[in-house]
Structures are given as C-alpha cells and as structure tokens.
Amino acid sequence: MQIKDFSLDEFLKRYPQVTKRMKLLSLISLVVIVVLWAINEIIKSQETFQIKMGRTIIDGLAFSMLLFLMVSGFFLIFGLCDIVNFAHGAFFMLGGFLGYEIYLATESLLLNYSIFENNLFVMSLTAFIIACILTAAVLGILGGAIEYVTIRRLYGQLVGQVLLTVGFMYIITKFCEIWWGSSVFTFTIEASSEKNYFFLGFTDTIDLGRGLVFSMYRIVLIFVGFAIAGIMFLIFQRTRIGLLIQAGIEDPEMVEALGTNIRMMFTFVFMAGAALAGLAGIVLVPWLGANSGHGTTYLLYAFVIVVVGGAHYGRFEGTFFGSLIVGLATKWTEYFYSELTGVIVFLIMVIILIFKPGGLTGEA
Amino acid sequence: MTFKEELGFLDRILKIVESMLSNNKSLIAVITFLYVLPLFTTTIRSDLRSLLDLLTFIMIFGILALSFELQLGRSGLLNFGQVAFFGVGAYTIAYNQLDRSVLPDLLDDIFTGEIIFSNSMISPIFDLIYSIPALGPLIEDYLLNTYIWAFILAVFLGMLLGCLMGLTTSRLKGTGFAFIALAIAMVIYNYYNENPDISGGETGLSIKSHPLFKSFDTYQYFIILTILSFFLFQIMIFLFFKEKRSISPFLFSKEEKFQRRGPKSNSYVIYAMIIGIIGLLLTLIIPYALAFLSKQDIIPSELNIINNITNMQEIPEYENYFRLIPNRYYFVLSCLVITYIFIKRLTNSQFGRTMAAIAQNEDRAEALGYNVYLCKIIAVGISGGIGALSGALYITYNYTISPENALHVVITIEVMLYAIVGGLGTIFGPLFGAGLVIYSGFKLPEIIDDIGMDLNDILNEWNDWAHNENIPILKDLTSILKELEVTGEWWPIILGIIYVLIVLFFPYGIIGTIKIRSLSIKEKLRLYFRIRESEYWLYALLVSSIILLFMLESQLSLYLFPLVGILILIALNFRPKRHKI
Numbered sequence: 001m002q003i004k005d006f007s008l009d010e011f012l013k014r015y016p017q018v019t020k021r022m023k024l025l026s027l028i029s030l031v032v033i034v035v036l037w038a039i040n041e042i043i044k045s046q047e048t049f050q051i052k053m054g055r056t057i058i059d060g061l062a063f064s065m066l067l068f069l070m071v072s073g074f075f076l077i078f079g080l081c082d083i084v085n086f087a088h089g090a091f092f093m094l095g096g097f098l099g100y101e102i103y104l105a106t107e108s109l110l111l112n113y114s115i116f117e118n119n120l121f122v123m124s125l126t127a128f129i130i131a132c133i134l135t136a137a138v139l140g141i142l143g144g145a146i147e148y149v150t151i152r153r154l155y156g157q158l159v160g161q162v163l164l165t166v167g168f169m170y171i172i173t174k175f176c177e178i179w180w181g182s183s184v185f186t187f188t189i190e191a192s193s194e195k196n197y198f199f200l201g202f203t204d205t206i207d208l209g210r211g212l213v214f215s216m217y218r219i220v221l222i223f224v225g226f227a228i229a230g231i232m233f234l235i236f237q238r239t240r241i242g243l244l245i246q247a248g249i250e251d252p253e254m255v256e257a258l259g260t261n262i263r264m265m266f267t268f269v270f271m272a273g274a275a276l277a278g279l280a281g282i283v284l285v286p287w288l289g290a291n292s293g294h295g296t297t298y299l300l301y302a303f304v305i306v307v308v309g310g311a312h313y314g315r316f317e318g319t320f321f322g323s324l325i326v327g328l329a330t331k332w333t334e335y336f337y338s339e340l341t342g343v344i345v346f347l348i349m350v351i352i353l354i355f356k357p358g359g360l361t362g363e364a
Numbered sequence: 365m366t367f368k369e370e371l372g373f374l375d376r377i378l379k380i381v382e383s384m385l386s387n388n389k390s391l392i393a394v395i396t397f398l399y400v401l402p403l404f405t406t407t408i409r410s411d412l413r414s415l416l417d418l419l420t421f422i423m424i425f426g427i428l429a430l431s432f433e434l435q436l437g438r439s440g441l442l443n444f445g446q447v448a449f450f451g452v453g454a455y456t457i458a459y460n461q462l463d464r465s466v467l468p469d470l471l472d473d474i475f476t477g478e479i480i481f482s483n484s485m486i487s488p489i490f491d492l493i494y495s496i497p498a499l500g501p502l503i504e505d506y507l508l509n510t511y512i513w514a515f516i517l518a519v520f521l522g523m524l525l526g527c528l529m530g531l532t533t534s535r536l537k538g539t540g541f542a543f544i545a546l547a548i549a550m551v552i553y554n555y556y557n558e559n560p561d562i563s564g565g566e567t568g569l570s571i572k573s574h575p576l577f578k579s580f581d582t583y584q585y586f587i588i589l590t591i592l593s594f595f596l597f598q599i600m601i602f603l604f605f606k607e608k609r610s611i612s613p614f615l616f617s618k619e620e621k622f623q624r625r626g627p628k629s630n631s632y633v634i635y636a637m638i639i640g641i642i643g644l645l646l647t648l649i650i651p652y653a654l655a656f657l658s659k660q661d662i663i664p665s666e667l668n669i670i671n672n673i674t675n676m677q678e679i680p681e682y683e684n685y686f687r688l689i690p691n692r693y694y695f696v697l698s699c700l701v702i703t704y705i706f707i708k709r710l711t712n713s714q715f716g717r718t719m720a721a722i723a724q725n726e727d728r729a730e731a732l733g734y735n736v737y738l739c740k741i742i743a744v745g746i747s748g749g750i751g752a753l754s755g756a757l758y759i760t761y762n763y764t765i766s767p768e769n770a771l772h773v774v775i776t777i778e779v780m781l782y783a784i785v786g787g788l789g790t791i792f793g794p795l796f797g798a799g800l801v802i803y804s805g806f807k808l809p810e811i812i813d814d815i816g817m818d819l820n821d822i823l824n825e826w827n828d829w830a831h832n833e834n835i836p837i838l839k840d841l842t843s844i845l846k847e848l849e850v851t852g853e854w855w856p857i858i859l860g861i862i863y864v865l866i867v868l869f870f871p872y873g874i875i876g877t878i879k880i881r882s883l884s885i886k887e888k889l890r891l892y893f894r895i896r897e898s899e900y901w902l903y904a905l906l907v908s909s910i911i912l913l914f915m916l917e918s919q920l921s922l923y924l925f926p927l928v929g930i931l932i933l934i935a936l937n938f939r940p941k942r943h944k945i
Contacts, residue, residue, distance in 0.1 A: 084539060084542075086777070150864060150867075150868060153868065154867065154871070157871060158442065159436070159784050159788060159872075160867045160871050162442075162780065162784065163780075163781065163784045163785070163863055163866070163867045164863070164864055164867045164868075166777055166780070166781060166863065167860045167861070167862075167863030167864040167867065168860065168864070169860075170856050170857070170859060170860035170863065171856075171857050171860035171861065171864075173856075174854075174856035174857050174860070175857055178853055178854065178857075296773070296774070300546075300550065300773070303543055303546060304543075304547070307540065307543045307544075339558055339559075341554075341558075342550075342553075342554025342555075342557060342558055343551050343554045343555060343558075346546075346547035346548075346550045346551045346554070347551065349543070349544070349547045350544060350547050350548075350551075353532075353540065353543075353544055353547075357540065358540075
C-alpha cells in the first residue's frame with residue numbers, strides 16, 4: 001500500500017464543499033469581528049453613541065428625503081431624455097431664492113389683509129405652501145421653455161447637451177450670485193401658536209430626551225418626503241403617463257413606435273424635473289437656507305445618487321434607496337467620523353459601481 | 365531595366381525633413397511667430413509683457429483641454445475627473461519645491477552628481493562630457509536638475525492615475541465611466557480640502573519662482589531655440605517659393621528628369637548647405653538691420669531685438685524678476701509644441717486609428733480583434749500624463765496652489781467648455797477654445813461695463829421722460845431696470861448665452877464645424893479668393909499677427925498694418941506661371 005503525500009490543493013479539489021464552507025466561515029467571522037467591534041464601541045460610549053445615532057437617523061432621513069425630492073427630477077431627465085442636466089443644481093438653487101422671495105411677499109400680503117388674524121402659524125404655513133406651489137410652477141415653466149426652445153434640437157448629441165446645460169448653469173448661477181449675493185437667505189415657519197395642531201403642539205423644537213433636540217421642521221420633512229415619494233410611486237404604477245415614462249426609460253423607440261408623442265413627453269418630463277428641483281430648493285430654505293454655492297454641491301449629490309440608484313434603464317425605486325443610502329451615510333460620517341464627510345459619498349459610489357456596475361436597479 | 369535610386373543616410377534624413385516642412389507650413393509659421401514674439405519685449409513694462417502672461421495662461425489650459433479632447437474626441441471617453449490629473453501634476457511640483465521633497469535625497473545626490481562621480485567606472489565618461497565647453501554646464505544645470513525631473517515625475521504620476529481610472533472602463537461604459545472618474549477626482553479634492561497640513565488649506569501652498577526661470581542663461585538657450593525655429597521657417601519659405609516657381613533643379617529636387625541621371629551622392633547636402641548659409645546670413649542680418657533702423661528712428665525702439673535681449677542681462681535682483689525674462693512663456697510654449705506634435709503623431713498612428721475605431725463602434729472593434737480594454741487604458745493614461753504636465757506648468761504661472769484652484773470640479777467643467785467650444789476631433793480646436801474663452805473672460809467685463817454705462821444713460825433719459833409725461837407703468841419699469849445696473853460682473857451670464865448660441869449654431873464647435881466643411885471652404889477660397897492650400901501658412905501668419913495686434917490694442921498696429929496689406933498684395937499677385945510643355 002502506498003501512502004500519498006498530503007496536498008492541500010488536491011484535498012480542496014476533491015472536496016469542493018470545503019472551499020465553500022471556508023468562504024462562508026471567513027465571511028461569518030468577518031461579520032462577527034465587525035459586530036464585536038461595533039458592540040465594543042457602543043459599550044465604550046453608550047450615551048454619546050445613542051445620541052449620535054439618534055441624530056444620524058433623524059437628520060439623515062430628513063436629508064435623504066430632501067435629496068430624493070431634488071434627485072428624482074434629475075433622474076427623470078437623465079433616465080428618459082438621456083441628458084446629463086448640469087443646470088439641475090442651478091434650478092435647485094434658483095428655486096431656493098425664488099421661494100424665499102415669494103414666501104416673503106405672500107407673508108406680507110397675508111399680514112396686510114390679516115386673513116389669519118393672530119394665528120401666525122397657519123399664516124406662515126399657508127404662505128410656505130403657496131410659495132412651494134408657485135416656485136414649482138415657475139421653475140417648471142422655465143425648464144419646459146428651455147427644453148422646448150433649445151434642448152429639443154440636440155437629442156442624441158452628448159457633447160452639445162453638455163455644453164448647453166453648462167451654459168444654462170452659468171447663466172442661472174451667475175445671475176443668482178449677482179442678484180442675491182453670496183450670503184445665506186433663510187426664513188422660519190412661525191412655530192408658536194395658541195392652538196395645538198395634529199398630533200403635536202407645534203413648538204420650535206422637539207425633545208426626545210437625552211439631549212436629542214430636533215427642530216420640528218426636519219421631522220415634518222421626513223413625513224412629507226415619504227408622502228411625496230409614495231404619491232410618486234402611485235403615479236408611476238397606476239397612471240398612464242407614469243407607465244409611459246417608465247416604458248420610455250426602458251425603450252424609447254418602441255414607445256414612439258406604439259404611437260406616443262415622445263417629444264411631448266420629453267418636454268413634460270423636463271418640466272416635471274425642473275419643478276421638482278425648485279420644490280426641493282424651497283423646502284431646503286427653512287433648514288439650511290438659500291445660497292449661491294448650493295448649485296454645485298447638490299449637483300454632485302445628484303450625480304452620485306443617480307449612479308448609485310441605477311443610471312441606465314434604472315427604476316424609480318433605485319433613486320429612492322440611493323438617496324436614503326447617501327443621506328444616511330453623509331450624516332453618519334458627519335457625527336462619527338467627521339474627517340470622512342466629503343469622501344464617503346464618493347466611496348459609496350465607487351463600491352457600488354464595482355460590485356454592481358449598473359447601480360442598484362439598472363443594467364450595466 | 366529600371367534603375368532604382370539609392371539615397372545616402374544624410375540624404376534620406378534631409379528628404380524626410382523636406383517633406384515634413386512642406387506638409388506643415390502653417391504649423392511652422394505659427395510656432396515661429398510665437399517663438400519670435402517675446403524678442404520684442406523690453407525691460408520696461410510693455411503691453412506685450414502682460415500679453416505674454418495671458419498667452420502663457422491660455423497655453424497651460426490649452427494643454428489641459430488637449431488632454432481632455434484626446435479622451436472625448438479621439439476615443440469617446442467622457443471624463444469628468446480631468447482635474448485630478450491637473451492637481452496631481454501641480455502638487456508634485458509643489459511638494460518637490462517645498463520641504464517635503466517628493467524626489468528623495470538619494471535621487472538628489474544622483475542628480476547633483478555626487479554618486480556618479482564617486483563611481484570610478486563612470487566618472488571618466490562624465491569627465492569627457494564635462495570637458496566639452498557648452499555641454500558641461502548644460503548637463504549640470506538642466507539635465508541633472510531635480511526641478512526638471514519633477515516635471516517628468518509629475519507626468520509619470522499623471523499617467524499612473526490615468527491608467528488607474530482607465531482600469532474602471534472594463535466595467536463601466538459611457539456616463540458610468542464619467543461618474544466614476546468624477547468620484548475619484550472628488551475623493552482627492554475632499555481629502556485635500558479636509559487636510560490643510562498637506563494641501564495648504566484655503567490660503568494654499570505658496571511656491572517661490574525657481575531660479576531656472578530667472579536666469580539669463582536659460583533665456584539664451586531659448587533664444588537658440590527661437591533661432592532654430594526661425595531657421596526652419598526660412599527653409600519652409602524657400603521650399604514654398606520653389607513649389608510656386610516649379611524651377612526644377614534649384615532646391616531639394618524631386619523632378620523625374622533629374623533623378624533619371626542616376627544617384628547623386630551629397631546633392632541634398634550641398635543644397636542644404638547653400639540654404640543654411642543664406643539662412644544664417646538672414647538670421648544675422650535681420651536683427652542688425654532692425655537695430656540700425658530703430659537707431660535712425662525709422663521704426664519704434666521696441667523692435668530693436670538685440671537691445672531687448674542684452675537689456676535682460678542687466679535687470680536688477682530686486683525687480684520682479686520672473687515677470688521680466690520671458691523664460692516661463694518659452695518653457696510653456698516648448699511644452700505645448702511637444703504635446704501638439706506628440707498628439708498629432710499619435711492620432712495618425714496605428715494606435716490612434718484603433719482609438720477612432722473604438723470611439724465609433726466599440727463592439728465592432730472588439731469583434732475585429734482589437735484589445736479594446738488595453739487601448740482605453742493607454743488612452744486615458746496618456747491623457748493623464750498630458751493633464752499632469754499642464755498642472756505642473758500651472759504652478760510656474762500661479763505660485764500659490766490650493767485645492768480650490770487646482771483640484772475643484774469647476775476646472776473640469778471649464779476645460780470641457782474649452783474643448784467643446786473649440787471643436788472636438790481637431791487638435792487646434794481645444795487650444796482655440798481655451799484662448800477664446802479665457803480672453804473673453806478678461807475682456808468681456810470691460811466691454812459690458814461700457815455697454816452698461818450707455819444703457820444707464822438711456823434709461824435715465826427714459827425715466828425723466830416718463831416722469832415728465834407722468835406715465836405710471838413706464839415709471840415703474842424704468843426704475844426697476846435701473847436697479848439692474850449692467851456692470852462687468854455680468855460677463856459670465858453673457859458667456860453662458862454665447863455658449864448656448866455656439867451650441868445652436870456651431871454644434872461641433874467652431875473649429876470642428878470649419879473642419880467638417882473644410883472641403884467646400886477650401887473650394888470657395890480657391891475659386892473666389894484665389895488662395896491655394898499651399899499658401900495657407902501666409903494667412904495663418906497674417907491672422908495670428910492681426911489677433912496679436914487686436915489683443916495689444918497698441919500703436920504698433922499703425923506700423924504693422926501697412927506691412928500686412930503689402931503681404932496680402934504679394935500673396936494675391938504671386939501666381940505660378942504655366943509651363944510650356
């Protein structure tokens with residue numbers, strides 16, 4: 001009888017299930033190490049951890065809802081029309097400034113005619129809602145006009161589109177810089193009131209104990225954001241135009257062949273995208289204010305989220321989850337590892353693109 | 365039996381030089397023009413001096429635009445992270461010049477010759493080289509200089525980063541690649557922005573001008589380069605006249621009659637010598653003639669080249685030295701010329717055609733057996749090297765470098781604009797675009813200021829009129845319009861409008877559109893203006909001198925415009941006579 005030398009390679013070749021289990025084991029051990037480290041961290045600083053985590057969740061959710069509002073417009077334009085809209089950040093910024101002006105005008109009008117008398121909260125809420133609607137309408141008309149007059153001629157020409165949208169970005173950004181300057185404009189929705197509304201007495205802030213104090217606006221923003229996302233999902237799933245847009249993202253030529261005026265749809269989508277950008281712009285104002293520097297910053301967020309969510313043939317859900325990931329991750333690093341704040345977003349993008357080149361829902 | 369002519373080695377080289385000269389007339393004319401230009405700078409601050417600064421700036425960003433165009437125009441890769449290359453180049457030079465040296469001390473020792481000369485095996489060779497009078501200092505000052513090697517290192521690092529970006533092209537196509545390149549650039553930017561101790565923070569790292577750019581010796585070497593280019597220019601003109609005249613056996617001959625007589629050894633060399641002697645004489649005569657004329661007050665003293673050059677030697681130390689000797693301009697120009705020729709050779713090579721095939725249809729290129737992936741990596745790598753070169757040159761221009769001015773994504777967008785406005789698919793386009801956009805950035809504010817003043821006057825009149833006539837709507841309107849106050853800071857808005865108009869009317873960029881219609885344009889020029897393709901260099905020279913005069917807005921134009929007119933007349937009347945066969 002011959003005794004063979006033991007060889008690890010041959011042994012592994014003969015029993016492939018061992019390799020499989022070893023892989024699983026190494027993965028599990030990695031996860032266990034990470035979890036143990038996390039638990040260690042938590043135990044070390046339980047109090048601060050909870051506070052930081054609470055802030056991360058609330059701020060992150062609010063921030064991701066805001067991002068979702070803006071990026072959904074960018075996604076619509078990018079997905080359906082296949083245009084990298086560099087002017088989207090500028091629309092967002094213009095929305096903030098316009099919303100600020102309209103809010104002030106409406107407020108003074110309402111105060112002049114004293115419609116709500118002493119109920120300042122309802123007064124300022126009404127003014128805010130009116131400002132939101134008007135801003136979205138104005139931006140929608142602006143976006144539609146830009147599409148109808150210029151971009152319409154350039155479908156299929158990547159270079160021309162880039163130059164054109166950058167041109168509009170320049171025009172709008174510099175106009176805002178000249179008109180409003182470089183300072184931050186903000187207003188607050190009047191919180192104090194004699195009556196209690198809904199489920200809460202509206203106060204400036206909400207205290208969840210342990211030093212977790214949030215402004216009410218952010219929590220409302222979370223709910224509003226989820227509600228708007230829900231409405232949009234319904235539109236995409238149930239209405240004809242939503243289904244057409246989804247089909248157009250998948251295969252525009254087939255949609256056109258089946259008798260839809262896809263050019264009309266492009267204009268409509270451009271209007272909707274610009275309107276959403278404007279809406280997001282004014283929603284940001286009571287929280288972070290309107291500033292002429294916001295254009296570029298949020299444009300980069302839009303790039304990242306659309307790529308994470310699925311750029312080509314992507315679906316709407318991808319953008320939603322992409323903005324959730326990006327918003328939460330940004331706030332998480334802000335509270336835990338502040339030196340990584342600027343980098344984390346792009347790291348996420350790189351990681352997701354390496355493992356799923358088409359993004360979360362798209363195809364490579 | 366046919367006799368095949370065999371040329372000697374020197375003759376073959378001369379023949380290649382001849383064909384290169386006669387095929388690139390406009391290029392040589394413009395390069396010579398740019399090289400000769402700084403000879404007219406005086407030690408006193410003149411308009412030309414600030415113009416040279418502006419030209420340096422334009423050329424630096426022109427190189428960056430060229431590297432962007434190499435990706436988008438030639439290989440169809442849209443790269444939003446172009447600025448990363450720029451920043452890598454700039455920071456490499458900055459680190460090398462500051463305390464934290466990128467090139468370590470060991471390398472320093474090698475370059476300054478300590479290690480080489482301690483090695484007894486190599487030292488005799490170096491002694492020999494050093495014994496040659498001109499070569500020794502040249503090697504010591506320039507070839508063994510860490511500053512020059514830092515440029516090469518910067519280009520190398522840029523290529524490395526480019527290859528890294530190129531690796532991602534295997535998985536990501538189209539906009540996906542653009543975004544991941546953006547991500548890489550933004551990671552670098554954010555990292556530098558949040559670590560002020562390596563990046564210099566908001567104030568940035570400030571770097572002193574290198575002694576190389578201050579020294580008169582360097583200037584002399586560049587003047588030798590200028591003379592060389594002028595020499596080439598003269599030979600080109602000789603060839604041009606020969607072509608026009610079709611006199612067969614005078615200069616480098618290609619006539620059949622001549623060749624049938626059999627091999628003529630050294631014929632090329634003899635002709636080259638004749639031309640060389642004439643050229644040398646002209647090169648010597650022209651400066652002295654200019655000096656003589658300017659001493660007689662016939663032409664302005666700025667044209668006295670010899671005086672200008674010798675005056676450079678006597679500039680005192682405390683003066684703003686780097687502004688006075690145009691070394692920097694020459695250095696950037698030389699880099700630009702090298703880059704231009706390199707890209708031109710590259711796009712006409714086998715590799716360049718493969719890139720074009722990939723840009724047109726990637727799947728087809730892959731099916732035909734080309735290694736698409738490797739080709740893309742190399743393309744991005746080369747482009748990265750060129751981008752890093754431009755960043756390295758930028759630091760010789762700006763002296764302070766911060767994440768905002770070397771790594772911010774806005775630079776990518778600007779460069780994209782330069783390349784697209786000029787026209788993709790052309791080499792001259794990005795340079796032209798950079799020049800146009802940067803110059804209009806300098807010039808538009810003044811123009812808009814003037815227009816704004818006029819507008820304000822008109823509005824004031826209207827306002828008075830409306831108040832006098834008491835028309836309420838007009839009163840409000842004019843007062844609102846008066847608040848606008850169109851001033852110079854409105855120029856980006858005007859620039860944006862110009863971009864939009866360019867896209868709508870020149871969808872392929874300015875030079876790109878001209879290139880697409882080049883056949884019909886050439887035909888029209890030939891028919892209506894009697895301008896042949898071989899004469900384009902003359903008009904290139906004319907156009908560049910007119911642009912220069914326009915940019916200078918100087919009194920010089922009074923003297924030069926008649927000269928330009930005479931040249932045009934000569935060109936129009938100089939027609940080849942028909943042969944009688």
